Every structure is written in structure tokens, then in C-alpha cells.
Amino acid sequence: MTQSTLTYNGFYSESPRPGILGWLLSTDHKRIGIMYLCCITTMFIVGACLGIAIRLELIAPGPTIMGPQTYNATFTVHGIIMIFMFIIPSVPAAFGNLVLPIQIGARDVSFPKVNLISWYCYVIGAVLALFSIFTGTGAPDTGWTFYVPFSTHTNTNVSLAAFAAFMLGFSSILTGINFVTTIHRLRAKGMTWGRLPMFVWTLYATAWIQVLATPMLGITLVLVILERTFGAGLFDAARGGDPIMFQHLFWIYSHPAVYIMILPGMGVISEVIPVFARKPLFGYWAMAFSSLAIAFAGSLVWAHHMYASGMSDFAILVFSFLTFIVAIPSAIKVFNWVSTLYKGSIELAPPMLYALSFIFNFSIGGLGGLALGAAASDIHLTDTTFVVGHFHYTMFGGLGFAFFAALHYWLPKFTGRMYNHKIAVIAWALLFVGFNVTYMAMQAVGIQGMPRRYYDYLPEFFPLNLVSTIGSWVLAIGLIMMFVNLWQGMRKGPVVGKNPWGAATLEWTVPSPPPMDNFGPDDPVVTRGPYEFKGVVADEY
Ligand code: HEM
Numbered sequence: 010m011t012q013s014t015l016t017y018n019g020f021y022s023e024s025p026r027p028g029i030l031g032w033l034l035s036t037d038h039k040r041i042g043i044m045y046l047c048c049i050t051t052m053f054i055v056g057a058c059l060g061i062a063i064r065l066e067l068i069a070p071g072p073t074i075m076g077p078q079t080y081n082a083t084f085t086v087h088g089i090i091m092i093f094m095f096i097i098p099s100v101p102a103a104f105g106n107l108v109l110p111i112q113i114g115a116r117d118v119s120f121p122k123v124n125l126i127s128w129y130c131y132v133i134g135a136v137l138a139l140f141s142i143f144t145g146t147g148a149p150d151t152g153w154t155f156y157v158p159f160s161t162h163t164n165t166n167v168s169l170a171a172f173a174a175f176m177l178g179f180s181s182i183l184t185g186i187n188f189v190t191t192i193h194r195l196r197a198k199g200m201t202w203g204r205l206p207m208f209v210w211t212l213y214a215t216a217w218i219q220v221l222a223t224p225m226l227g228i229t230l231v232l233v234i235l236e237r238t239f240g241a242g243l244f245d246a247a248r249g250g251d252p253i254m255f256q257h258l259f260w261i262y263s264h265p266a267v268y269i270m271i272l273p274g275m276g277v278i279s280e281v282i283p284v285f286a287r288k289p290l291f292g293y294w295a296m297a298f299s300s301l302a303i304a305f306a307g308s309l310v311w312a313h314h315m316y317a318s319g320m321s322d323f324a325i326l327v328f329s330f331l332t333f334i335v336a337i338p339s340a341i342k343v344f345n346w347v348s349t350l351y352k353g354s355i356e357l358a359p360p361m362l363y364a365l366s367f368i369f370n371f372s373i374g375g376l377g378g379l380a381l382g383a384a385a386s387d388i389h390l391t392d393t394t395f396v397v398g399h400f401h402y403t404m405f406g407g408l409g410f411a412f413f414a415a416l417h418y419w420l421p422k423f424t425g426r427m428y429n430h431k432i433a434v435i436a437w438a439l440l441f442v443g444f445n446v447t448y449m450a451m452q453a454v455g456i457q458g459m460p461r462r463y464y465d466y467l468p469e470f471f472p473l474n475l476v477s478t479i480g481s482w483v484l485a486i487g488l489i490m491m492f493v494n495l496w497q498g499m500r501k502g503p504v505v506g507k508n509p510w511g512a513a514t515l516e517w518t519v520p521s522p523p524p525m526d527n528f529g530p531d532d533p534v535v536t537r538g539p540y541e542f543k544g545v546v547a548d549e550y
């Protein structure tokens with residue numbers, strides 16, 4: 010079927026308030042999810058442009074397109090945008106809001122108004138962060154980590170940027186509280202813990218980290234602001250303070266935060282792979298508990314970011330050991346995805362391509378993480394571009410690709426239309442190749458010793474930097490193609506039915522787009538698990 014008239018319009022036309030206010034004052038989880046999606050995608054595009062600009066500056070030794078101060082500001086704003094405005098809220102706030110209530114058979118989250126407030130906190134934080142570039146005494150130049158003493162002494166607009174991150178943290182905490190409560194209290198009849206889709210399990214684990222760890226970040230950033238404004242002296246060694254304390258406080262949040270970033274992505278992959286391999290997820294309970302284990306163990310390893318900051322050998326040994334422990338539940342996940350694929354009847358649809366490349370990229374990133382977790386190799390690699398390559402592999406190659414998988418998997422559900430598969434595959438191929446070239450070269454030049462965050466470099470680092478920059482252009486073309494294709498599909502693609510992929514979770518039993526109340530007058534009663542495909546047929550489109 011390729012008719013292009015869509016008569017059914019679901020929750021888009023069923024709002025109690027018409028027009029823009031129907032969106033800005035809506036407490037419906039789907040509308041809030043769509044609003045998150047729009048903001049987050051916009052921020053990703055801004056952040057990606059800055060990333061391309063950084064790569065352009067690094068194309069050759071010596072100054073090329075910008076001065077050193079602009080360079081510092083560019084990578085700082087790139088990092089702040091990508092971490093706090095893209096990667097942390099991307100899957101949980103956007104797709105969690107869109108999908109989670111429907112997947113557990115609920116009509117909304119537990120606290121719909123808090124949900125809306127959380128979106129406003131996000132918007133205020135994002136606007137303030139962007140303001141910090143153009144106002145005050147110059148764009149922040151500390152890097153997204155706000156390390157003292159530089160951040161307490163630089164004259165640039167750091168306080169505003171820190172306050173913006175504080176607001177964004179609030180948004181994240183409120184979403185976490187909402188999801189924990191929703192998953193405990195609003196599951197439909199028959200939706201036992203053992204029947205929760207894996208996406209819900211990972212959001213559950215994520216939500217606990219959001220609630221427990223994010224306040225640490227808030228406190229730390231407030232202390233930096235106090236230090237800057239009143240000279241509080243907490244981090245200033247000359248006044249009896251301790252700069253290393255900042256690093257502990259910061260990483261006690263920011264290491265667990267990398268699991269806020271990656272766990273929901275793992276959830277997306279655990280949904281996509283069974284559907285396109287047409288097999289139940291291998292090792293359901295191992296998958297569920299490994300999410301909780303990652304959340305728990307991940308909270309104990311923060312000091313692996315500080316091996317070079319000065320610590321006893323014994324402390325280094327302990328943190329190294331604990332870091333290796335986190336690799337176990339992560340490896341369980343990779344093993345179970347691969348086992349799910351084994352002897353499956355695999356369909357290489359666009360969401361599946363992104364899911365498979367997630368496994369590839371995330372495995373490379375994870376193994377690089379072990380090289381950094383082992384103190385001996387970390388001493389050489391720390392603060393080199395190897396680290397930048399490693400975290401782009403896990404965050405961009407991992408969660409970024411999971412976000413793209415989620416876009417290709419769930420957008421047809423929420424727009425009622427399908428994008429062009431052929432273009433989607435070409436865009437994916439460009440993205441995958443461009444991504445790997447860009448960051449593999451960055452890792453390689455890091456192993457040779459090129460420091461990160463440096464404006465200029467030695468001539469021997471030139472070839473690999475050139476390769477990396479060219480890779481970033483391929484990546485950019487892939488991104489443009491993917492977004493344009495999705496946008497056009499949403500506007501005029503062929504109309505899809507309830508279940509274009511033949512998936513077995515609840516969101517595929519309601520119309521596309523879903524109606525305002527998700528399930529009509531009667532609450533659903535769940536009688537089978539999320540990966541029992543027997544009798545489930547895919548709709549044609
Ligand atoms: C088009 C895509 C992207 C490109 C070309 C790109 C490129 C870069 C480059 C060249 C740097 C600077 C490295 C340095 O000077 O040490 C950087 C830093 C960084 N990037 Fe990206 N990046 C991209 C996407 C992303 C994404 C999706 C994320 C998050 C998920 C991300 C997170 C970061 C962070 C946190 C930093 C560190 C900033 C800092 O050191 O303060 N980037 N990126």
C-alpha cells in the first residue's frame with residue numbers, strides 16, 4: 010500500500026487544547042516525548058556542527074580556521090551540548106516518554122505535570138547554556154568537565170554554563186523519579202516484572218542512577234559557582250581547600266552518568282534485535298539483572314578518571330579491579346545479543362543495521378575502556394586523543410547509534426508513516442564508515458601520544474588527523490542524509506499500520522500514531538511476554 014493520505018491522526022488531533030498551547034501545556038507523555046525529540050535533535054545538529062568545526066581546525070598543524078580561544082570554547086560547548094543536552098536525555102527523556110507508558114500498558118507516567126516541568130527545566134537549561142556563549146565575558150572554555158582550578162579562575166562565562174548544567178540535571182532527576190514510580194505502580198494487569206520489555210528494565214536501572222547520582226553533579230556545580238562568586242575556598246589549596254576533591258565529586262556523578270547514557274541504548278538494542286532476528290531475547294533474566302549490576306557496579310569506579318591525579322597505589326589497584334568488574338555485565342549483554350542473533354532469521358532493516366553497528370562500535374569502545382581502566386596503560390593514554398576516540402566509540406557509536414536505531418524503529422509508530430528504506434541504508438553505510446574512520450584515526454594518533462584538547466600538534470600527527478577530518482565529512486553527509494530521509498518519510502512517506510515490524514511488545518498493538526489515551530476505554534490485559542512472536546504478523550505498508 011502506498012497511499013499518501015492519512016486520515017487517522019491519533020494524539021496529534023485529540024488534544025483538549027488546540028494549537029501551540031496544546032503542546033506547551035500538554036501533560037501527555039507522547040506530546041512531551043515529541044517535544045523532547047525536537048529539542049534534542051536540534052541540539053544534536055548544533056553539537057555536530059561544532060564537532061565538524063573542531064575537526065576542521067585539526068585538519069593540519071598550525072592555525073587553520075579559528076584562533077586558540079575560539080577552539081577552547083568550541084570543544085567546550087560541543088562537549089556540554091552533546092553530554093547534557095543530547096546524550097543524557099536522548100533515549101530516556103525522548104523515547105522513554107514516548108514508549109515506556111505504552112509498553113507497560115499505562116495511560117501516562119505517574120506524575121504527568123512533573124513530566125512537563127522536567128521538559129521546561131531542560132529547555133531553560135539549554136537556553137541558558139546557549140546564552141553563555143554569547144553573553145558575559147566570552148564563551149566558557151573549561152571543557153565540559155569544569156575542572157578546577159581553571160574553572161574557578163578563568164574570566165569566561167563559566168558560572169552561567171555551570172548553572173545551565175545544574176538545570177539540566179534537575180530535568181534528569183525529575184524524569185528518573187517519574188519513571189521509577191511509573192514502572193512500580195502503573196503496569197497493566199498481567200504485566201509482571203518477568204514480562205517487562207528489556208527497554209523498560211534498562212530505563213528502570215537508568216532512572217535509579219539519575220535519582221541517586223545527579224544531585225552530586227548539582228552540588229559540585231553550585232560549589233564551583235560559589236567559589237567563583239564568593240571565593241568560598243573549598244577547592245583552592247591556597248585557602249585550605251582541595252582541588253582533587255572537585256574531581257572526586259565530579260566523577261562520582263559523571264562516571265555513573267556514562268551508564269545513564271549507555272543503558273537506555275542497550276535497552277533499544279535489546280528490543281530491536283529479537284524483532285529482526287525473529288527470536289526471543291536470549292537470557293532474559295541475565296539481561297535484566299546485568300542492567301541493575303551495571304548501574305550498581307558503575308557507581309563504584311569513578312576514580313579510574315584520576316589515576317594520574319595522585320592516589321596511593323593501593324587505591325589505584327582497587328579502582329582498576331572494580332572497573333574490570335563492570336566489564337562483566339556489559340560483556341554478558343554483548344554475548345546475549347549475539348546469542349539472540351545465532352540461527353535467527355535475520356532481516357537487515359534500517360533499525361537492525363543500527364543495532365548491529367551498535368554492538369560493533371560499543372565493543373570497540375568497551376575494550377578501549379579496559380585499556381584505560383588498567384592503570385599501567387592509562388598512564389600513557391590518559392588525556393590523549395585515544396580517550397576522545399574511546400568515549401566517542403561508546404557514546405556516539407553506542408548511544409548515538411542506538412538513538413538512530415530508535416528513530417528508525419519507533420518513528421513510524423508515532424508518525425504513522427514510513428521513510429525510504431533504500432536511502433536509510435545508504436545513509437547508515439556512510440555514517441558507519443565515516444564514524445569508524447573518524448574515531449579509529451583519533452584513537453590511533455592518541456596511542457602515538459597526541460594530547461587531547463590541544464589547539465596545535467606536532468607534524469608527525471598530521472596524516473592521521475587528516476584521515477580523521479576526512480572521515481568526519483563522510484559522517485556529516487551520512488547524518489544529513491539520515492535526517493532528511495526521516496523528515497521526508499514523516500511528512501509524506503507511505504502510511505503504516507499498527508505493526509510494520511511484526512514486534513510483540515504492547516506499543517505495536519495500538520494504532521499508529523497512538524490515540525490520546527493509548528488503549529481506548531479498556532485497559533489492556535497482558536497475557537504473554539515481550540518476545541513471544543508466535544502468531545504475531547507484520548502489517549504491510
Ligand atoms: C559529528 C559528530 C562529532 C564529531 C566530528 C566530534 C568531534 C569531536 C572532537 C574533534 C572533539 C575534540 C577533541 C579534543 O580537542 O580533545 C570532541 C570532543 C568531545 N565530544 Fe565530540 N564529536 C562528534 C559527536 C559527539 C557526540 C555524539 C558526543 C556525545 C555523545 C560527543 C561528545 C564529546 C565530548 C564530551 C567531548 C569532549 C569535550 C571536552 O574535552 O571538553 N561528540 N568531539
Ligand SMILES: [Cu+2]
Pocket residue numbers: 263264267310311313314
Ligand atoms: Cu568512568
